[in-house]
Amino acid sequence: MADTLEGAVALVTGASSGIGEATARKMAGLGASVALVARRKDRLDALAGELGDRAVPIEADVTSQEQAVEAVERTVRELGRLDVVVNNAGVMLLGPIVDAPTEEWDRMVALNVQGLLYCAHAALPHLLRAAESSPRGVADLVNISSVAGRVARAGGGVYNLTKFGVGAFSESLRQEVTKRNVRVSLVEPGAVATELTDHLRPEIRELTAQRFGDMERLEATDIADAIAYVVTRPRRVAINEVLIRPTDQEF
Secondary structure, three states: OOOOOOOOEEEEEOOOOHHHHHHHHHHHHOOOEEEEEEOOHHHHHHHHHHHHHHEEEEEOOOOOHHHHHHHHHHHHHHHOOOOEEEEOOOOOOOOOOOOOOHHHHHHHHHHHHHHHHHHHHHHHHHHHHHHHHOOOOOEEEEEEOOHHHOOOOOOOHHHHHHHHHHHHHHHHHHHHHHHHOEEEEEEEEOOEOOHHHHHOOHHHHHHHHHHHOOOOOEOHHHHHHHHHHHHOOOOOOOOOEEEEOOOOOOO
């Protein structure tokens, strides 16, 4: 098995920072052309400038089904096909359920669930086509969940809900399309040093920092490496689920 994606086309959501950016770099490094999808156009343009002709920046808010569909269709128009989708865009807004600002719930459901669904739905016809025609003989949909999709904790109820949902959706879809050589994989990171906690309310951010203390968190590249492993397996190998936690993380 060669660790290569030469000739393949990958689409990565949330590509403007963190795990998405690291994954886009990894995909390009493996030879894929990459559609970089996110809202922050300046960051996408800068990343595309670094990656060169292999990258197409696509400004889109995937919580809009219209924009999610257009991002997928533009990828296929400009790059010719679609072999790998990494549904990475997400937001983590922790805090107690009692007296919660429910607009935070709306944001998490819209991005973590609906945005992922919209991208998957739009991409599936192209992935099925790629699985039939690709020299690899397979296509990949990778959904990024979290350890929070396995273990519910006080203060994370709605975030847990969205990530448990991603796991359920991924397994159901896997059963539908695996016989057609589209692999559906779930990657569940633990604590990663990214911008994810920047969106927390100040008091919640402080509590979260105390909770993780001196823990050595994962780097975004650690998750990108795992995603690359998943999508470069031979056609006969499907990595259905990967849980990755820092060595120091107990929960």
